[in-house]
Amino acid sequence: MTRDQQPILQVQDLCMHFPIYAKNFLRRQVGLVRAADQINFDLMPGETLGLVGESGCGKTTTGRAILRALQPTSGQVLFRHDGSVIDLAQLDRKQLKPLRTQMQMIFQDPFSSLNPRMTVRDIVGEPLVIHSQAKGTELEDRVTDMLQRVGLKPEHRTRYPHAFSGGQRQRIGIARALIMRPSLVICDEAVSALDVSVQAQVINLLQELQADLGLTYIFIAHDLSVVKHICDRIAVMYAGRIVELAPTQTLFASPKHPYTTALLASVPNPDPDQRMEYGLTGEVADTGNLPPGCAFHPRCPSKLPHCSQTVPELTEFPEAHCISCHLFSPDQAD
Amino acid sequence: MQTEVLIIEDLRVCFDTEEGTVRAVDGVSLTMQRGRIMGIVGESGCGKSVTSYSILQLIQTPGRIESGSIRFYPRDGDPVEITDLDERSDPLFQIRGGKISMIFQEPMTALSPVHTVGSQICEAIRLHQDVTEEEARQRAVQMLSQVGIPGAEQRIDQYPFELSGGMRQRVVIAMALVCDPEILIADEPTTALDVTIQAQIMRLMKDLQRDMGTSILLITHDLGVIAQLCDDVAVMYLGRIVEQADVRTLLKAPRHPYTMGLLKSLPSLAMDKERLPSIEGSVPSLSERPPGCPFSPRCPYAVPGQCDVADPPPMEQVAPGHGVACLRHADIEDGS
Numbered sequence: 001m002t003r004d005q006q007p008i009l010q011v012q013d014l015c016m017h018f019p020i021y022a023k024n025f026l027r028r029q030v031g032l033v034r035a036a037d038q039i040n041f042d043l044m045p046g047e048t049l050g051l052v053g054e055s056g057c058g059k060t061t062t063g064r065a066i067l068r069a070l071q072p073t074s075g076q077v078l079f080r081h082d083g084s085v086i087d088l089a090q091l092d093r094k095q096l097k098p099l100r101t102q103m104q105m106i107f108q109d110p111f112s113s114l115n116p117r118m119t120v121r122d123i124v125g126e127p128l129v130i131h132s133q134a135k136g137t138e139l140e141d142r143v144t145d146m147l148q149r150v151g152l153k154p155e156h157r158t159r160y161p162h163a164f165s166g167g168q169r170q171r172i173g174i175a176r177a178l179i180m181r182p183s184l185v186i187c188d189e190a191v192s193a194l195d196v197s198v199q200a201q202v203i204n205l206l207q208e209l210q211a212d213l214g215l216t217y218i219f220i221a222h223d224l225s226v227v228k229h230i231c232d233r234i235a236v237m238y239a240g241r242i243v244e245l246a247p248t249q250t251l252f253a254s255p256k257h258p259y260t261t262a263l264l265a266s267v268p269n270p271d272p273d274q275r276m277e278y279g280l281t282g283e284v285a286d287t288g289n290l291p292p293g294c295a296f297h298p299r300c301p302s303k304l305p306h307c308s309q310t311v312p313e314l315t316e317f318p319e320a321h322c323i324s325c326h327l328f329s330p331d332q333a334d
Numbered sequence: 335m336q337t338e339v340l341i342i343e344d345l346r347v348c349f350d351t352e353e354g355t356v357r358a359v360d361g362v363s364l365t366m367q368r369g370r371i372m373g374i375v376g377e378s379g380c381g382k383s384v385t386s387y388s389i390l391q392l393i394q395t396p397g398r399i400e401s402g403s404i405r406f407y408p409r410d411g412d413p414v415e416i417t418d419l420d421e422r423s424d425p426l427f428q429i430r431g432g433k434i435s436m437i438f439q440e441p442m443t444a445l446s447p448v449h450t451v452g453s454q455i456c457e458a459i460r461l462h463q464d465v466t467e468e469e470a471r472q473r474a475v476q477m478l479s480q481v482g483i484p485g486a487e488q489r490i491d492q493y494p495f496e497l498s499g500g501m502r503q504r505v506v507i508a509m510a511l512v513c514d515p516e517i518l519i520a521d522e523p524t525t526a527l528d529v530t531i532q533a534q535i536m537r538l539m540k541d542l543q544r545d546m547g548t549s550i551l552l553i554t555h556d557l558g559v560i561a562q563l564c565d566d567v568a569v570m571y572l573g574r575i576v577e578q579a580d581v582r583t584l585l586k587a588p589r590h591p592y593t594m595g596l597l598k599s600l601p602s603l604a605m606d607k608e609r610l611p612s613i614e615g616s617v618p619s620l621s622e623r624p625p626g627c628p629f630s631p632r633c634p635y636a637v638p639g640q641c642d643v644a645d646p647p648p649m650e651q652v653a654p655g656h657g658v659a660c661l662r663h664a665d666i667e668d669g670s
Contacts, residue, residue, distance in 0.1 A: 054528035054529065054530065054531075055528055165616045165617070166378075166616075167616050168616070195377035195378055195555065195617070196377065196555070196557075196596055196599055196600060197377065197595060197596060197599050197612060197613035197616075197617075198377075198612075198616055199599070200599035200600075200601070200610040200611070200612035200613070201612045201613075203601065203610055204609055204610055204612060207609070222528070222529065224529075225600065225601045225602055226601050228601065229601035229610065230601075262530060263529060263530065265533075266529045266530045266532065266533035267529060267558065268532070268533075268536070268556065268558030268559045268561065268562045269558055269561060269562065270557040270558045270560075270561045270585060270597065270600055270602070271561060271585065271586075272561040272562070272581050272582050272585055272586075273582075275562070276533065276536075276562050277533075278533045278534065278536065278537035279533070280530045280533065280534070281534070283498050283500055283501075283531065284528060284530075284531075
């Protein structure tokens with residue numbers, strides 16, 4: 001981490017828009033869903049960045065656009081590999097294939113993300129076969145080694161996914177993602193579907209593997225306490241945009257954006273003496289029909305007159321604290 | 335008037351499957367006090383939903399209530415033994431949706447997609463009360479605005495797909511409360527919702543409970559929701575209640591190793607980045623129920639030959655209102 005202070009990933013003005021077409025035969029475009037809009041962040045090697053927000057805020061879309069599971073509408077995704085910087089957004093399928101080994105994804109649902117007709121050996125070994133990296137006994141050895149690393153037994157190789165519990169299946173998914181020795185792993189709600197006692201085991205596993213293999217994580221989640229536990233920095237998203245980006249401690253100690261404050265206050269605290277606030281009214285903005293100005297202003301308790309007119313920019317403040325809110329824009333200082 | 339509103343005694347529910355009979359609920363006893371919110375918390379497959387479904391006899395084949403009693407004490411009238419009622423009898427229909435109603439987890443699937451919101455609520459009213467269509471409609475509009483739906487007059491003629499998830503859950507709550515039930519069973523009512531919407535629904539439930547005096551049975555896996563909403567809590571594991579107390583005692587001074595483990599493995603907002611204490615292993619399947627205490631294979635305090643033999647430990651009262659089903663509770667330090 002110390003020898004390389006260049007970011008492994010730089011996302012610049014990334015936009016992922018989906019056009020909506022009319023249902024008649026003319027197929028005229030009638031709308032645009034701005035699922036992810038003007039996303040900017042850097043990611044250092046070995047770091048864990050959290051992307052949090054409610055459903056429809058664009059956190060998964062952002063993750064997919066970075067990995068090129070989606071073709072971004074505009075913007076750059078600069079990925080550092082072998083000393084050179086490559087813009088993933090510009091590559092075609094063929095150019096992307098060798099880079100796919102470097103970027104992997106762990107999915108939310110351990111039930112639907114594993115093919116029920118494949119054995120664990122085939123699931124975990126498939127990436128090696130696709131990229132022709134190993135076969136025969138070497139393949140077998142690497143699968144066994146990976147299974148042991150994620151806390152499964154070698155004899156599990158011949159079993160099918162249905163024979164495993166939710167937590168074990170998620171371990172299989174992790175093994176499949178890590179067998180290529182990627183540098184960047186996107187965990188999309190990787191622990192959300194798990195029960196509390198198993199969730200803690202998987203979180204610990206992800207942290208151990210990060211330390212052992214030098215992984216960089218983008219951790220997409222809606223559960224703030226999990227994100228706080230695992231992330232170094234957190235980006236809070238609302239209606240397709242990052243509204244606040246800060247180191248974890250700063251974000252939790254002094255959240256600035258009114259949405260972040262409300263989001264933190266809405267988490268039910270398991271301590272009955274810490275009464276929660278029920279602050280926020282209204283509903284999450286629709287990214288297909290955004291209100292003018294700041295997308296959060298219809299729900300914002302401290303909105304200013306011009307919040308409904310201009311969209312605030314993500315601005316950096318001391319301690320690497322970035323906020324996108326007119327309350328904190330420089331010309332609003334007094 | 336009786337202070338208890340519902341007493342469940344030694345309830346056993348089993349499912350006949352091809353691999354044999356699986357007992358999902360294995361001797362649950364529970365007392366609900368009138369006007370309070372009782373929470374049942376546990377992980378997937380612990381039997382919390384099956385317990386709540388049995389109260390309304392909603393268990394479908396291959397499931398059946400094997401034994402036990404569920405007694406309901408209405409505000410006026412004689413106690414009713416629900417397990418004795420025939421599945422298709424009129425008294426059961428009067429209780430179901432009338433005196434005891436239910437909110438389901440998925441607001442998307444709990445509503446009929448081909449009927450307007452209004453017709454679904456009016457149907458519930460007219461099944462249980464002798465009112466005209468016009469009166470039922472007025473009652474429905476009133477109920478919709480009471481659960482915080484703006485423009486209830488217009489919304490009542492909309493279909494569920496025209497409403498957001500939070501709005502749909504409000505409609506489901508309105509439908510459940512429209513006949514002024516004495517008990518409301520809420521099965522994971524906020525699990526499918528976003529956290530800011532969850533907060534709104536939690537506040538709504540708390541306000542309605544205070545205003546209408548309904549007794550609520552809340553089923554959830556989220557200890558945070560339990561802490562913020564409930565008065566009393568029961569923790570379930572593999573079909574049995576392992577610990578039961580008022581909410582403050584249970585969360586601040588739990589005595590059962592499973593409750594302690596659950597609380598410790600929560601990543602909390604107040605905690606720093608470190609290794610999470612976790613419970614070893616995973617929940618066994620119901621067909622492989624271990625002998626003795628069901629938690630013993632994962633329990634750090636389990637003593638071989640004592641905890642893992644014979645019958646599951648009985649519920650013992652360690653303090654008034656605080657029950658623990660653990661042989662070793664006396665040896666275990668208070669932990670939280």
